[in-house]
Amino acid sequence: MADSHHEVWQNAVVHAVEDVAAGIRRIVLRPELPHPARPGEHVDVHVTIDGTVQVRSYSVVDAADDGTELAISVFRSPNSRGGSVFMHGLEPGQVLEITQPLQNFPLRVGAPAYVLLAGGIGITAIAGMAALLRRLGADYRLVYVARSRAAMAYLDDLAALHGDRLEAHVDDEGTSLDVPALVAGVREDAELYMCGPIRLMDAVRRAWADRGLDRTSLRYETFGNSGWFEAEPFTVRIPRLGVEAVVDSDESMLEALERQGVDIMSDCRKGECGLCQVTVLALDGRIDHRDVFYSDRQKSAGAKMCCCVSRAVSAEAGAAPDAGPAVLTIDVP
Ligand code: FES
The missing domain is CATH 3.10.20.30 (Beta-grasp domain)
Incomplete structure (x- = not known):
């Protein structure tokens, strides 16, 4: 899917940084050309790695209505030496080059029911959708999976906001998600939006296809950031x-x-x-x-x-x- 509008690069001041889970830092930015962010949108960011500038994409987790402030969250994997290290090194007052919010994971409003599925840091792409569906009074479930509770950013806030609609599945607590059961329990006319590790998304895609559900009702954001194996040189x-x-x-x-x-x-x-x-x-x-x-x-x-x-x-x-x-x-x- 193409982005909904052209990339506009601009400076943004780092307003605040905060650790929100193990290895996950929330970074609040104040862009010089504010633009409202819709659920599912991301910003591209210039990061400097070994003196070269590269582009990374981060979902907008939440934003002020007028776009004057927007928050992203960055996961730093233990063996990372690149973009996430750069992002974790940012301090308030520093200036970063970012795009205006870009859309390639749009939420289609008006479906009879929704399942939102987030794996780990994938919650950053999903949280805004859940908040909007709640405001709209839609029928939705928010399913959030991770290896450990300590690695689940925003879990308390999400529990407070979504109550019973939030289901947390935590591997090291023995409550891992049963993907076929999840898909088997989805209403036929529901739409499922997901962002997470490729293993999780692949399992959902297979179960979705096995059940013969409409492919266009399954939507996902990848960011291409996880594979079947640890990245090696x-x-x-x-x-x-x-x-x-x-x-x-x-x-x-x-x-x-x-x-x-x-x-x-x-x-x-x-x-x-x-x-x-x-x-x-x-x-x-x-x-x-x-x-x-x-x-x-x-x-x-x-x-x-x-x-x-x-x-x-x-x-x-x-x-x-x-x-x-x-x-x-x-x-x-
Ligand atoms: S640039 Fe689109 S798949 Fe690689």
């Missing part, structure tokens, strides 16, 4: 161009190749549009497909991948962390 080669680059665990293949001066088309940079696809020529390792563009069949064929989000991991990823890094040989259009 790997080597990418383009023999035709004589290019070789190491893709660090905290950057995308697209970013690493752009740094080498390779010209690659891209648009969403979130694994949704397919514009950045590359052809896989050889692989020592395996592909961690993180896009929502290809079908399962295309993914298992392994001939193409979206280089903005998908990665290579060592063949033993998950089983033997000390295995050598993957080496991926590709060609670009």
Whole structure:
């Protein structure tokens, strides 16, 4: 889906920072060109990593009605050395370059019922939708899942606001979400909006398809930020161009190749549009497909991948962390 309006970059002053859960920091920004934010919208942000400027996307968790203040929340994974470290280093008074709020996860108002599903930091894309549905008096359930309660940002606020409509599922408390049961219990005319780890979203998509529910009633935001395996550094080669680059665990293949001066088309940079696809020529390792563009069949064929989000991991990823890094040989259009 295309963004609803063109990107307008502007300065924003960091007004406040606050830790709201384990590894999650809330950052309140005051943009110089305020624009109201609607549920599901995000801002793109310029972050500086090793002296180079890159773009990261963060959902607007909440905002003043006139857009003069907006809050994002950033999760810093323990092995991150990039964008989230930069964001966690921000202090009040600093100036950041951000876009005006951009929409590619719109909430369709007027459905008979809604299920909102958030996994971990995905709550940032979902919380605003829940607040709006509550204001509208809509029929909705807010399902929030995470590994531990300490990692659940805004849980108390959400419980106070949504009461019984909020269901929390916490893995280390033995209350993990039963995805097939969730989907089995969804009204046929309901719409489900979700944002979370790809494993969770994939399980929902499969259960949704198995039940034969309308595909257009299942909507999701990916941000391309989680895969089947932990991100590892790997080597990418383009023999035709004589290019070789190491893709660090905290950057995308697209970013690493752009740094080498390779010209690659891209648009969403979130694994949704397919514009950045590359052809896989050889692989020592395996592909961690993180896009929502290809079908399962295309993914298992392994001939193409979206280089903005998908990665290579060592063949033993998950089983033997000390295995050598993957080496991926590709060609670009
Ligand atoms: S740029 Fe859209 S899928 Fe990669």
